Amino acid sequence: MIKVGIVGATGYVGQQLTWLLYHHPKCEISFLTSNQYSKMNFSKIYGQYKGFINKKCIKIQEIDDYLDQTDVVFLALPHGKAFVLAKKCLAKGIKVIDMGADFRLKDPEIYEKWYQVKHDGVDFISQAVYGLPEIHREEIKEADFIANPGCYCTASILALIPLLKAGVMDPSSIIIDAASGVSGSGRSANTENLFTEVHESFKAYKVASHRHTPEIEQELSAASYDKKKIKITFTPHLAPMNRGILATCYGNLENKQSIEELYELYYKEYGEEYFIRILEDLPETRWVKGSNFCDIALRIDERSNRIIVISAIDNMGKGAAGQGIQNLNILFGLKEQEGLEMLAMMP
Amino acid sequence: MIKVGIVGATGYVGQQLTWLLYHHPKCEISFLTSNQYSKMNFSKIYGQYKGFINKKCIKIQEIDDYLDQTDVVFLALPHGKAFVLAKKCLAKGIKVIDMGADFRLKDPEIYEKWYQVKHDGVDFISQAVYGLPEIHREEIKEADFIANPGCYCTASILALIPLLKAGVMDPSSIIIDAASGVSGSGRSANTENLFTEVHESFKAYKVASHRHTPEIEQELSAASYDKKKIKITFTPHLAPMNRGILATCYGNLENKQSIEELYELYYKEYGEEYFIRILEDLPETRWVKGSNFCDIALRIDERSNRIIVISAIDNMGKGAAGQGIQNLNILFGLKEQEGLEMLAMMP
Amino acid sequence: MIKVGIVGATGYVGQQLTWLLYHHPKCEISFLTSNQYSKMNFSKIYGQYKGFINKKCIKIQEIDDYLDQTDVVFLALPHGKAFVLAKKCLAKGIKVIDMGADFRLKDPEIYEKWYQVKHDGVDFISQAVYGLPEIHREEIKEADFIANPGCYCTASILALIPLLKAGVMDPSSIIIDAASGVSGSGRSANTENLFTEVHESFKAYKVASHRHTPEIEQELSAASYDKKKIKITFTPHLAPMNRGILATCYGNLENKQSIEELYELYYKEYGEEYFIRILEDLPETRWVKGSNFCDIALRIDERSNRIIVISAIDNMGKGAAGQGIQNLNILFGLKEQEGLEMLAMMP
Amino acid sequence: MIKVGIVGATGYVGQQLTWLLYHHPKCEISFLTSNQYSKMNFSKIYGQYKGFINKKCIKIQEIDDYLDQTDVVFLALPHGKAFVLAKKCLAKGIKVIDMGADFRLKDPEIYEKWYQVKHDGVDFISQAVYGLPEIHREEIKEADFIANPGCYCTASILALIPLLKAGVMDPSSIIIDAASGVSGSGRSANTENLFTEVHESFKAYKVASHRHTPEIEQELSAASYDKKKIKITFTPHLAPMNRGILATCYGNLENKQSIEELYELYYKEYGEEYFIRILEDLPETRWVKGSNFCDIALRIDERSNRIIVISAIDNMGKGAAGQGIQNLNILFGLKEQEGLEMLAMMP
Missing domain, CATH: 3.40.50.720 (NAD(P)-binding Rossmann-like Domain)
Incomplete structure (x- = not known):
């Protein structure tokens, strides 16, 4: 043990x-x-x-x-x-x-x-190896020290990397608009996170100033086809629920492309990944709640030739502890999904 | 009476x-x-x-x-x-x-x-006059027939018009990412809106295909400084709450501008409006719940020279019935806020 | 003013x-x-x-x-x-x-x-006059100093007094089982009332030891037909909602009685009261949310000859501030419902 | 398999x-x-x-x-x-x-x-054997046909049987006041269970007329020390949450007894049971959510010599599917907790 x-x-x-x-x-x-x-x-x-x-x-x-x-x-x-x-x-x-x-x-x-x-x-x-296994698995295998990714970062980076690798999107056009459940704010006693202050409300916070921004940029830049420094706009929101992150990511396509071609990039990148599910239907946070999955779907806005990638994770799962265990499994040579096979419970 | x-x-x-x-x-x-x-x-x-x-x-x-x-x-x-x-x-x-x-x-x-x-x-x-009083008040005064605006449309149009009027933003760069409470889906019995299907979840829906899109475009185009046809990308989300819409609107600024200069455009446009509150703090839907207000705040993402306008309304208030009564008041020559002076109740 | x-x-x-x-x-x-x-x-x-x-x-x-x-x-x-x-x-x-x-x-x-x-x-x-107007209106009119009732107390006392006045119920059999929204716990920053600790859970607390117990007993005893000291069992629960109290009150009937006879006692006692609504349907807290009403319905469990009285108030309304304003109105000779005529908003 | x-x-x-x-x-x-x-x-x-x-x-x-x-x-x-x-x-x-x-x-x-x-x-x-393993395990082992208990029944029966077996409580005094999450109402599309109708509200329903009443009575009668027919009063409530049942059960003690003596009855009855946890702290539905546990705590209202037993289950777990699997495990000679060892996830 x-x-x-x-x-x-x-x-x-x-x-x-x-x-x-x-x-x-x-x-x-x-x-x-x-x-x-x-x-x-x-x-x-x-x-x-x-x-x-x-x-x-x-x-x-x-x-x-x-x-x-x-x-x-x-x-x-x-x-x-x-x-x-x-x-x-x-x-x-x-x-x-x-x-x-x-x-x-x-x-x-x-x-x-x-x-x-x-x-x-x-x-x-x-x-320290940045512990996003789908991107850095080989380095993690050799490591002793893992920096486990931020919750918004996991959802955003996994959503965008296939497009950036392929160079099909204008990197300067990236906007990430995401919403998180309240557990992301932690368990400290503060008035702001009282039930009565959060329930029945929705808000943006730390607009264009959230600390996950440079972390997303670091990983997107490193993964992009030309390694140029990428700057993004990132807006987090607080949703009145315990768990879950949904990231809605926007970018301008360099050329006209079919949705099938774009999906193909994701199948190629993530086809073998246990924890990434590429969906035709739009993701919902409830389908990943309690699990270590990242669900991703794509849409094209034909009228503006903009790509919209939507990813859902459990901020406590793939966004934190689940990914931590996934890293542990890799560090110790275990099956990557060991202890992480649970699917989301409904309702 | x-x-x-x-x-x-x-x-x-x-x-x-x-x-x-x-x-x-x-x-x-x-x-x-x-x-x-x-x-x-x-x-x-x-x-x-x-x-x-x-x-x-x-x-x-x-x-x-x-x-x-x-x-x-x-x-x-x-x-x-x-x-x-x-x-x-x-x-x-x-x-x-x-x-x-x-x-x-x-x-x-x-x-x-x-x-x-x-x-x-x-x-x-x-x-039929498009019943957004802050934009079409004079026509409403003369009208017999009002087409009351859609909920997302009210939040989005009010958020963006001052920038488009002033021509400070690239109109082709507009992205509107919004979240609504469940009352926006109406009271029909359908499985999708059962408590147990909505609670503790967050999702996008009708991505780049929601019917409020052409309505927003019609009004933004008409109000913009050069009257050119504007195309937007619009993504609605469903938040687990009864009421409220938050619209987070993005656009690229044509030039470097200070946040004060941009706020000035809003004060000029809406300074006399009873139902529009221009805020320094970020809006939250709870502060407008049950009321007819539209709260608006601005942020600049300095790193990308992008403007982010955030507006909050109650989808049942300024997004529907409240605005309907506001229109009624204008049609009948009453004080515009008659019967609409209630502030949001907390918590 | x-x-x-x-x-x-x-x-x-x-x-x-x-x-x-x-x-x-x-x-x-x-x-x-x-x-x-x-x-x-x-x-x-x-x-x-x-x-x-x-x-x-x-x-x-x-x-x-x-x-x-x-x-x-x-x-x-x-x-x-x-x-x-x-x-x-x-x-x-x-x-x-x-x-x-x-x-x-x-x-x-x-x-x-x-x-x-x-x-x-x-x-x-x-x-100090105990500020429950439906019971102590005449004293309140003469008073300078009002002790505004507790939230659970208001719901419980109004629910039970007609039965105790009429002497139709065994006073030693009274059990009050009530649930409150989280606003009843106040706005202090403590871990226990964080959104993430309260949402999606239900619990009893301070069982048989809540401080509202002696207050309920004082008023029920004073109002009962023989003025004997009454002891009750009271169990409060915490429900995952912002506002509302529902009190489900039990007692053994002394004799067989029809539900119509019992309703008659309530109509007699409260028939003229603006803020008490005697319902045939069961009360729900949403129908009184934001208002100063107390909704009451009766049921008999024929099999045990037990009466069940269910009352609903808004803990912030009739359970606190609403009743405070009602008292103010009486103190200053205003119409009792002045400033309190708002009905609950839905949804 | x-x-x-x-x-x-x-x-x-x-x-x-x-x-x-x-x-x-x-x-x-x-x-x-x-x-x-x-x-x-x-x-x-x-x-x-x-x-x-x-x-x-x-x-x-x-x-x-x-x-x-x-x-x-x-x-x-x-x-x-x-x-x-x-x-x-x-x-x-x-x-x-x-x-x-x-x-x-x-x-x-x-x-x-x-x-x-x-x-x-x-x-x-x-x-058909009534599939409450803690009470009917030996019969279940021999059975081919299981009638899996109702959700409220499981919580209520397990809460009260030790007292009735010992004969320490007046059986005619039993009142069960319980609240359930919305999943208990099923997945049929009906207006009553829409998010917007249930959220931010609390109500009683089917007062003294719920169909689980005779089921609870059948099992309590059969288990009581003298096998006399027991009649109870049962009031279900609907709480704005997905899952969970809390049953607050009241009865008059026949004699003065210490809380320790009463707890002893529960340890004797359930001490070996994997799925029953006898707690000193009060149960909360969140601690059993998703699991097959039934948490039970006792309190005495010294002032009225009334016992209050509070039990919590997940209505979908021990209240339905979890218990179904527990029965399956017994039917097929498996370890009783096979596939049911998951603890509740928090938050």
């Missing part, structure tokens, strides 16, 4: 990792940290584990006692907090999957500009 | 008209028709009226008995159903406010192409 | 009072206090007021500057906080409507036992 | 069975019937199966072609529809698990009175 520690286990990403690991046939949980709930039984905070996970949360400071019996550590922390822990674990030969943003951007200057935090692990950036 | 009949009173638009008229100080309800619920007391279908509206629904065929005592009729019918009734009422000298799509498009060919129905009232098209 | 101050204006009850007063034809707002948001414009916190209420929140300490121009003050504070302010305002001849629990219970020992706070206004208890 | 057919696969219970069977390590799906969607691919109706279940729905009339290769059939049909099919399958030696109500009640007169349908399978009633 692979022994897995989770730092930040009582946030939503940490808890979703715990849930997946609990059901994973090849993993066992080594430790769960929580600063807020240290010494409390994990099942006291998350009642679904009553009778099944009987483990006290420990403080980050206490993990040293557990690291010797740990094969891999997930860091599910706010940005700026992974530097010290990542270095410590790597130094001990423990693999690290960082769920946060600290090692996703290859350029520390861009990191510091968007996150307003000094990057305190510059030497380790090159060691 | 102005005597008002509502044809199609038990659909959501009809019921919202009833609600507004019930509270309107200068109107009284003459008749309420409902094919599905004829002979039933209106308050049996909509329980909030128990003890306050004690009126039986009549069939459309029975309205002749009421037309003599009626000053204005709202038609809240599916498209294709307003032709006969509109003509009949107008012939009797009764003003008509058509909440449906039959007379919004000036070109019957475009109507027939998008709605797949023969236009059976071509002679009356020129008589 | 009656000049009204609100202490605690940015909590949900305070904000709902503000909303009702803004629309009230005979009132104007004198001041709004908020410790958390002092010096901020009220419309910055509650966006629906943008352009319409342009008032800065003041600190409680600053109200002295406003009291001279104030006729009545609403106290919308957590329990234990009304003592000092109530006394100060009353001393200045300003009427006080306390939305909190501090003066609802006539017996300070019971208050101290259930609220775990010393009662610091014992001398004023007898001056 | 056990070959399983589902009749009525596109209703919510049928689909949840499909979902559980898809993930079940020892079962495979033999056929899926759907009258409404016959010939359509199942994954066209339920998009989560895209790429994973590629099976066309067949008509009931076509199942003969499949029965030879089928070991067990689930009937997920409206009441009154199971008679013919159950007999046919049993005659062929195929086991039957009826998810509907037709064979739950042992007394056909009671069935006919509550369901207003002639019982067309009286000879088979005695063969």
Whole structure:
């Protein structure tokens, strides 16, 4: 059994990792940290584990006692907090999957500009592999250190890469308009995310200023046929639901093309991928809820020769913890879908 | 008192008209028709009226008995159903406010192409004024026949007109990405809109093919500085909430401009408008829920020199019944906000 | 115009009072206090007021500057906080409507036992009238100081009093099982009321220990035909919605009685009441949402000879701010429904 | 592999069975019937199966072609529809698990009175075992024909049996007040269950007249220490959520008893049960959502010496399909939790 520690286990990403690991046939949980709930039984905070996970949360400071019996550590922390822990674990030969943003951007200057935090692990950036398996699988296989992608980024990058690789779209025309469920905002107590403030409302936020922007740009640029720097416009919205991201991505086609030709690019790129489903029908977030799938469909606006790619993921699944486990499976040579075969539950 | 009949009173638009008229100080309800619920007391279908509206629904065929005592009729019918009734009422000298799509498009060919129905009232098209008061107020004042705008159209047109009038945006670059609450789908019993199918999900629908597209294009073209035909890309989404539309509208700026300069265009255009609120903060649908306001904010994506205009309305308010009453007020020379002064209720 | 101050204006009850007063034809707002948001414009916190209420929140300490121009003050504070302010305002001849629990219970020992706070206004208890107009209207007319009832209490007391007055039910058999929307929990930032913790779940809380229990008992006992002390069992539940309370109240009938006889008791008691609607159909919280109505229906379980009374209110309306305004109207000799005539909006 | 057919696969219970069977390590799906969607691919109706279940729905009339290769059939049909099919399958030696109500009640007169349908399978009633494993496990092991319990019944019966077995509660005092998510109403297109009619509302329905009443009474009577006929009062409510049932059950204790003594009865009865979790904290439906657990907690109202038992299940899980699979596991000698080990997902 692979022994897995989770730092930040009582946030939503940490808890979703715990849930997946609990059901994973090849993993066992080594430790769960929580600063807020240290010494409390994990099942006291998350009642679904009553009778099944009987483990006290420990403080980050206490993990040293557990690291010797740990094969891999997930860091599910706010940005700026992974530097010290990542270095410590790597130094001990423990693999690290960082769920946060600290090692996703290859350029520390861009990191510091968007996150307003000094990057305190510059030497380790090159060691961190951007953990989007459908794009970087071979590097992940060789890695010890994974920077797990952001939720909006996963949905957006997977949606757009086949077009950019093929060079059929004007890269300067990309607009990504996405909506997320509220779990993306985390579990901190703040007025803004109270039920009564979110329910029965819809809004845009961080328009043209969301931190996932440079991350999407980095990956789209690297994957595009001519490697030129791509700049996108990205608008996130908050939808009154627990989970799910839908990304509606727009771009101008360079030439007239049939929808079949464009679909063909996606089949070629993703045809063998277990977790990407190329759909004729439009995706809906409910069909991926709780799963690690990314559903993608294409439409052409004939009147403007614009391509519209729509992708749906569960922000907690393929957008965070599910993808984290997928990376773990690759790191340890397991079947990629191990512990991730569940389909969305309906209704 | 102005005597008002509502044809199609038990659909959501009809019921919202009833609600507004019930509270309107200068109107009284003459008749309420409902094919599905004829002979039933209106308050049996909509329980909030128990003890306050004690009126039986009549069939459309029975309205002749009421037309003599009626000053204005709202038609809240599916498209294709307003032709006969509109003509009949107008012939009797009764003003008509058509909440449906039959007379919004000036070109019957475009109507027939998008709605797949023969236009059976071509002679009356020129008589119908597009009832967006902030744009067509003077014509509405002189009219007998109003084509009340579509919900997405109201949010989109109001959001974009100041930029197009000023000619600061490339009209071929317009993308409108909008989300609506479920009431926009009406009250017909269909599986797709069951609570259990909609709740906890988000999806796009009718991508690049929604019928509000030509309506938006007609009005944007007419208002733009050079009157050229504008083609837009429009993507509607369904959000798991009862009410509200948020439109996120994108366009490329022709030149570098400051956000202040652009806001100035909106203040100039809408500064005197009671129902348009130009905001610095981003709009949220909850702040307009139940009201007739349209909240608008601007952002520039400096990196791509793209303008993002975000507008919020209540699809039942400014997007349908509220605007219908606003038109009624203008038609009858009342204060425009009569009966429409309610602010959104929170939470 | 009656000049009204609100202490605690940015909590949900305070904000709902503000909303009702803004629309009230005979009132104007004198001041709004908020410790958390002092010096901020009220419309910055509650966006629906943008352009319409342009008032800065003041600190409680600053109200002295406003009291001279104030006729009545609403106290919308957590329990234990009304003592000092109530006394100060009353001393200045300003009427006080306390939305909190501090003066609802006539017996300070019971208050101290259930609220775990010393009662610091014992001398004023007898001056405070329990502000349930349908039961205490005559006393309210003469009063300067109103203790506005709790939300669950209003729904429960109005549901049961006709039966207890008539002595047709065994008072020891009363069980009240009620569910409330989340706004009843207030606007404080706490993890428990995050959207993601409440949405898609239903739970009971404070079973047999909720503080509204003694308040319900006090009023039921006083109203019952023999004035004996009544003890009830009360179970509140949390429902995933913003607003609304439904109380399902059970009791054993002393004798066999027809449903018509029992309805007759309600018509006799409430037949003239504007805000109580006795229904044949079962109440639903949506039909009273945003209004000041209390809808009540009766059923007999013939098999056990048990009466089931179901009442629905809006916890923010008749359960708090609406009733507060109803009390204000009585205090100032206005028509009781002044500013409260709005029916629930649907959907 | 056990070959399983589902009749009525596109209703919510049928689909949840499909979902559980898809993930079940020892079962495979033999056929899926759907009258409404016959010939359509199942994954066209339920998009989560895209790429994973590629099976066309067949008509009931076509199942003969499949029965030879089928070991067990689930009937997920409206009441009154199971008679013919159950007999046919049993005659062929195929086991039957009826998810509907037709064979739950042992007394056909009671069935006919509550369901207003002639019982067309009286000879088979005695063969049908009431499929509540925690109560009837030994009989289920020997059975070929299971009447799977109703959702409210499962929550209520499990909550109350330990008290009735011990004889500590007055059986004539039982009141069950329960709330269910909307999936309990099924997937038929009707106005009443539209998102816009259910969202943001809470109501009671079928007060003292719900068809689960006699089923609960049958099982409570049979399990009680003196086997006397028990009559209960049962009130179901509709909560604005997809899934979950919470049952709040009241009864008068015969004598003063400590909460510990009462909990002891539950530990004795259910201590070995995998799917029953006896909690100190109050249950919440979210902690059982998607699972087959029944969470139970007890409280005493000391002031009235009343016991309050609160139980939570997922109406689609332990309340329907989960329990159906649990019965299948017992029928075929599998581990009872096979395919049912998933814990609730949060948020």
